[in-house]
Amino acid sequence: MSQIAVVVGSLRAESYNRRLAEALTRLPAAQGHDFTFAEIGTLPLYDQDDDADQADSVKALKALIAGSDGVIFVTPEYNRSIPGVLKNAIDHASRPYGQSAWSGKPAGVIGVSIGAIGTAMAQQHLRNVLAYLDMPTLGAPEAFLQWKEGLIAEDGTVGAQSADFLNGWMQAFVNYVAVHQA
Numbered sequence: 001m002s003q004i005a006v007v008v009g010s011l012r013a014e015s016y017n018r019r020l021a022e023a024l025t026r027l028p029a030a031q032g033h034d035f036t037f038a039e040i041g042t043l044p045l046y047d048q049d050d051d052a053d054q055a056d057s058v059k060a061l062k063a064l065i066a067g068s069d070g071v072i073f074v075t076p077e078y079n080r081s082i083p084g085v086l087k088n089a090i091d092h093a094s095r096p097y098g099q100s101a102w103s104g105k106p107a108g109v110i111g112v113s114i115g116a117i118g119t120a121m122a123q124q125h126l127r128n129v130l131a132y133l134d135m136p137t138l139g140a141p142e143a144f145l146q147w148k149e150g151l152i153a154e155d156g157t158v159g160a161q162s163a164d165f166l167n168g169w170m171q172a173f174v175n176y177v178a179v180h181q182a
Contacts, residue, residue, distance in 0.1 A: 002177050005068040007038045009075035009086030009111075009122075016147045020112045021074040023158045029171035035072075038064055040089040051096035058092045065093050065101035070177035071135070075111040077122035087129075094133055102133040106180040108173040110143045112151065118144030138176045143169050 006025070010017045025035040042057045044050070054062075065071065075082050094100040107130050111119030123144065130137050143166070145151065150159040158166050 002033045002069040002174060002181070003067060004033055004035045004174075004177070005038055005064050005071045006035050007040065007071060007073050007086065007089060009040075009073065009083045011041045011085055015076070016112050016114075016152075017074045017076050019152045019156070020110070020145070021072070023152050023156055024072070024074075024110070024166065024170055026157050027163070027167045027170045029167050029174060033174055036064060036068070038089065040085055043085075043089055043092055046088050046091040046095070048095070054092070054095075061089060062093050062101040065105065068105060069181055070106040070108070070173070071102070072108045072110065072173065073126060073130075075109070075119055075122050075126055077111065077113050077115070077119040080121040081125045082122045082129075086126075090129060090133070100133060102130075102135050104180075105135050106177050107135045107137045108169075108176070109137060110145070110169065112145040112147050114147050116146055118146050120144045136176075136180060138173050141165075141169050141172060 006021050008015065008018045008021050024030060038061055044055050075086055094102055109123050109126055111123060113119050127137055151162055153159045
């Protein structure tokens, strides 16, 4: 069983990306894996002056990432990039320099938006950051999802029209994590 951290780049109570992330963990390909959602909303703004005495919320995030076999990033797109709250979490867990919790952790990148191109630009920007952090990142299949009625069913599961595609994405990700665990 793999331990997977899930980092959702949205804090909104009715976040489409949070709903997507929760639904992904219920897919058949997710069975037998343990998913833990990172709490990034309580992190202070990153300030290098705090590296020597990181906040408890930062230490908890770093411990979650360090104890995980892989990380799924589920991000919305804000102004053609990733949300500041997500970048803040990434910066915290990568510091102080040389003590990054992200290094070597296989990553999956996915997201949903109401726009037709989904989160394509945000995902590309996030992939650039993850490359610098030395996180091997699943390249295919890519998943640029547009939020539409039925994507997530009333019961919180992936809707019928997207189930096969998203289960395939999840299967590719857990296989990718397994390869990196070997």
